[in-house]
Amino acid sequence: MTFRKYLVLAGVTVFAAAGDSMLSYGMKQTGNISLHHLGSVIVAVFNPWIAVGIVFLLAFFAAYMNALSWADLTYVLPATSLGYVLLALIARFALHEQVSLLRWLGIALISGGVSFVAGGPALTSHKHGEKSHTLEPEAARVTGIVNSGDSYQGMPSGVPYPTAKSAPLGADSSTDE
């Protein structure tokens, strides 16, 4: 996992929470929309809160698709569920709503779940990855610099790291003598 990938996961979490809360704030301003007056949907879209909320949700979707391109679905979904926690914290500390004991318990359970999945690898399946558009030159170039903690699971264990190359050369010559 690179810093950039953590940023994408944070983006999924924050954009979803921000978009949802802006939509709900905007919808409370516009009022109910009934099936008989669908024209009021168009009015709602021009509400600045709803418009910005939609932009945030589009950003969420782009970040979500980005994350799914390099991580498992069963990794991305729990890892980004911190958004629910974020929403509850916004409700408590920004909107000064009451958060019941049961909800705090819910926050604790979600946080526990996130920490469980975050400790494991991000990607376990390569079945579909192999069918993707050609990445061979790039893959060959980066094979040697894949970090051990990274999501890539397919590297043979015996492949030496490029940084270790210079040291054994000198060591070999000294032991021969």
Next chain:
Amino acid sequence: MKHLYTWTAILLVTVTSVVGDILLARAMKQVGDVHQLWRQVGVWEIVVRVFTNRDFCLGLAAMAAAFFSLLFALSWGDVSLVAPAASSLTFIGTAFAAKIFLHEKVDRRRWIAALLVAAGVALLAG
């Protein structure tokens, strides 16, 4: 009878969002790692590849279906039951479906994570 309607709606929302998530995840695995492709082919080529991917379009349609079935479910049933039940069942359903259809290795760590998050979401939204 009202219970039957409500749970049918919850099931419908769950199934459509699980199908949508699985299709979108499969589409993005077919497209490939966006971070690598960005350097190789540029952002517009990625956008074209994503939007011309069949699974992506089907996934988007399933997500739209999930959204509208949630709207209908909310008009039939109790909000405090429908929303948490549907979203927490989606977490568990996705774990099963990802194991079967995406061949992800859903180990004990991930099962525990999915169950904890599902329980937490149920408590938080309830």
